[in-house]
Amino acid sequence: MIEDFDVASDWHVASPYAFLARLRHERPVFASEHLGAYVLTRHADVRAAYGDPRRFSSKGSLTISRSLTRETRDKLGEHGSFLSSFVANVDPPDHTRLRRSVSRAFTPRAVSAMEETFRRLNEDLLDRIGPQGRADFVTEIGHEPSIKLTARFIGVPEEDEAFVQAHVKDWFQLFLSPQPPERQLELADSFLTYLAYVDRLVAARAERPRDDFTSLMTSLIGTELTHREVVELISTILLGGNDTVPNQLGNTVLRLLREKAWPVEPALLQNAAEECMRIDGASLGSFRYATTDVMLHGVTIPAGSLVLLSTDSAAHDETVFPEPERFVIDRPNADAHMVFGYGIHFCVGAALGRLQLRTALEVLGRRLPGLRLAPGQEIAYRRSIVGRGLPSLLVEW
Numbered sequence: 001m002i003e004d005f006d007v008a009s010d011w012h013v014a015s016p017y018a019f020l021a022r023l024r025h026e027r028p029v030f031a032s033e034h035l036g037a038y039v040l041t042r043h044a045d046v047r048a049a050y051g052d053p054r055r056f057s058s059k060g061s062l063t064i065s066r067s068l069t070r071e072t073r074d075k076l077g078e079h080g081s082f083l084s085s086f087v088a089n090v091d092p093p094d095h096t097r098l099r100r101s102v103s104r105a106f107t108p109r110a111v112s113a114m115e116e117t118f119r120r121l122n123e124d125l126l127d128r129i130g131p132q133g134r135a136d137f138v139t140e141i142g143h144e145p146s147i148k149l150t151a152r153f154i155g156v157p158e159e160d161e162a163f164v165q166a167h168v169k170d171w172f173q174l175f176l177s178p179q180p181p182e183r184q185l186e187l188a189d190s191f192l193t194y195l196a197y198v199d200r201l202v203a204a205r206a207e208r209p210r211d212d213f214t215s216l217m218t219s220l221i222g223t224e225l226t227h228r229e230v231v232e233l234i235s236t237i238l239l240g241g242n243d244t245v246p247n248q249l250g251n252t253v254l255r256l257l258r259e260k261a262w263p264v265e266p267a268l269l270q271n272a273a274e275e276c277m278r279i280d281g282a283s284l285g286s287f288r289y290a291t292t293d294v295m296l297h298g299v300t301i302p303a304g305s306l307v308l309l310s311t312d313s314a315a316h317d318e319t320v321f322p323e324p325e326r327f328v329i330d331r332p333n334a335d336a337h338m339v340f341g342y343g344i345h346f347c348v349g350a351a352l353g354r355l356q357l358r359t360a361l362e363v364l365g366r367r368l369p370g371l372r373l374a375p376g377q378e379i380a381y382r383r384s385i386v387g388r389g390l391p392s393l394l395v396e397w
């Protein structure tokens with residue numbers, strides 16, 4: 001029997017569900033020694049905690065840079081606490097102000113205007129790759145259109161896309177997953193180079209605005225936003241767009257192929273995407289800090305404790321989703337998952353993420369109706385505390 005979470009194990013991402021079900025039934029407030037956090041696993045509790053930012057604070061919840069060495073911190077200087085003013089990492093009133101600014105770029109009209117561009121990026125990719133008859137879905141198909149779309153949205157020139165992509169990956173590693181000391185220094189160098197790049201981009205747009213996210217945010221410096229907040233927003237949105245959507249798409253395609261549900265008929269696409277997000281979410285949950293002692297199900301979570309809101313468990317809660325381990329393409333309440341979070345920090349890119357998933361599935365299903373898993377491969381997920389994504393998925397058509 002599994003006693004605690006284990007981020008270094010394969011099951012943590014691939015198949016935690018029997019363990020999570022036990023926690024929901026027997027230990028709905030679980031003190032995980034391994035995570036150094038209390039874990040909430042029931043749908044109702046996770047939702048209530050997301051909805052109560054006074055008692056469950058986001059301040060500092062994203063920064064896992066606690067594992068940085070002194071040398072790395074010295075190198076980073078004032079940037080050692082990078083992300084400290086990122087919108088997902090702060091509470092009201094700062095959050096209210098930042099969120100208002102970011103939301104200006106994600107109006108329904110702005111999001112739906114991206115559909116055509118994204119469709120074209122997918123069609124172009126398939127024009128190139130179609131004749132191959134086989135590919136690694138993750139590295140050759142899943143990422144490129146989302147990365148290009150995000151880069152255009154932000155205003156990164158096409159010739160800089162590869163540079164940005166490489167550096168974003170580095171800083172993600174530096175701040176969000178523990179690294180050995182030598183590697184930390186390398187990653188810190190890469191991160192500083194990237195920050196200097198974003199600084200230059202902001203300066204360029206301040207001088208000559210264009211029709212992009214960077215220009216819009218830069219125009220708010222001095223009134224609504226600080227320079228640093230703009231740099232953090234741009235960097236993190238690049239990350240959000242570059243990684244989470246492709247991860248979710250990879251998980252989704254794997255599920256649909258395994259369930260023999262490929263291609264999905266257009267009328268079912270939207271619900272199929274929701275059911276795939278529910279059953280194989282790209283996000284496993286969010287961290288919060290308890291601001292006061294919180295008493296729940298007979299357990300006291302002491303003030304100052306780190307708390308994991310396990311949306312992965314909530315999405316498999318049998319009191320909300322009957323037979324949660326079964327894939328039901330037309331499940332009526334599939335979208336009651338919380339893979340985009342809930343409450344004031346609800347993912348600002350959710351509509352854009354959903355649009356990309358639907359569009360990619362529609363184009364892929366039409367262009368590659370015979371898509372299948374390549375035989376003989378071992379399917380494993382990347383190790384992560386709060387993300388679910390495949391490093392590779394070999395497919396044929």
Ligand code: HEM
Binds near residue numbers: 087088287339348
């Ligand atoms: C399937 C893809 C995605 C997933 C699973 C996802 C997941 C999440 C989750 C769980 C949160 C809440 C974090 C918290 O409460 O602590 C969040 C917030 C956020 N996401 Fe996403 N996201 C996705 C796509 C995107 C995209 C495409 C963008 C931007 C282009 C984006 C930008 C953001 C931002 C800026 C926040 C912070 C919102 C706030 O704190 O008010 N995300 N996302």
